[in-house]
Amino acid sequence: MKISIALPSGRLLKDTKYFLENVGIKVKEPDSRELISSLNGYTFYFPRVFDVPVYVENGVDLGICGSDIVLERKNEVYVPVDLPFGKCRMSLIVPKGKKITPEKMEGFKIATKYPEITQDFFLERGVKVKILKLNGAVELAAKVGIADAIVDIVDTGNTLRANDLEEVYKIIDISAVLLVNRITQKTKFDFVNDLITKIRKIK
Ligand SMILES: Nc1ncnc2c1ncn2[C@@H]1O[C@H](COP(=O)(O)OP(=O)(O)OP(=O)(O)O)[C@@H](O)[C@H]1O
Numbered sequence: 028m029k030i031s032i033a034l035p036s037g038r039l040l041k042d043t044k045y046f047l048e049n050v051g052i053k054v055k056e057p058d059s060r061e062l063i064s065s066l067n068g069y070t071f072y073f074p075r076v077f078d079v080p081v082y083v084e085n086g087v088d089l090g091i092c093g094s095d096i097v098l099e100r101k102n103e104v105y106v107p108v109d110l111p112f113g114k115c116r117m118s119l120i121v122p123k124g125k126k127i128t129p130e131k132m133e134g135f136k137i138a139t140k141y142p143e144i145t146q147d148f149f150l151e152r153g154v155k156v157k158i159l160k161l162n163g164a165v166e167l168a169a170k171v172g173i174a175d176a177i178v179d180i181v182d183t184g185n186t187l188r189a190n191d192l193e194e195v196y197k198i199i200d201i202s203a204v205l206l207v208n209r210i211t212q213k214t215k216f217d218f219v220n221d222l223i224t225k226i227r228k229i230k
């Protein structure tokens with residue numbers, strides 16, 4: 028049986044390779060600028076991490092990416108199990124000392140790489156905000172004041188401290204997750220089930 032897997036190029040790749048080896052899947056990275064590799068019946072794809080759920084929804088059997096990306100992209104994929112790495116959180120962040128709750132942010136400009144998660148968070152609270160979609164280095168928007176607040180990932184907190192910002196609310200905990208294509212879940216049920224069992228054992 029052939030299995031295709033979309034892997035997260037970038038910061039999650041090292042832990043992903045290590046983790047997959049522990050469940051019996053040895054990953055081969057592609058040569059030079061190629062984006063596909065194969066080993067032992069597995070084909071590995073290397074999209075940008077934000078696109079992993081798109082590949083899995085559209086026919087790739089399995090994928091690994093952050094749970095934040097699954098929530099943001101809203102693709103039709105099965106997410107059976109969290110993985111024990113890539114842990115961080117997504118928070119609402121403001122300039123230090125501003126002391127404000129999300130409920131008081133009506134009319135605020137919020138900069139983020141995650142417009143869907145941000146919109147859902149404020150909609151649930153009935154608070155209308157204006158979202159500025161950025162592609163990274165989001166802390167800068169709050170630091171220079173083009174936004175009143177930001178929604179972004181926090182891990183060590185070093186980036187916040189370096190930019191005189193602070194968390195006012197933790198929106199979600201994040202970890203890497205396994206994604207399974209909806210059809211694969213049915214047609215390769217035994218393989219998927221066996222993989223999930225192995226993952227649960229080493230978690
Ligand atoms: N400290 C952290 N900062 C950012 N992302 C983290 C951190 N720790 C774990 N992650 C996870 O890694 C993912 C981001 O990976 P990476 O940094 O490789 O991508 P990116 O730089 O955002 O995307 P790209 O390189 O494709 O533009 C996040 O979606 C999150 O799930």
Ligand SMILES: O=P(O)(O)OC[C@H]1O[C@H](OP(=O)(O)OP(=O)(O)O)[C@H](O)[C@@H]1O
Pocket residue numbers: 162163164165166179180181182183184185186187
């Ligand atoms: O709490 P910390 O340990 O400082 O980590 C959090 C920072 O790391 C990530 O940025 P990344 O380096 O991926 O760059 P980006 O903001 O351009 O995506 C994230 O977006 C935060 O900025």
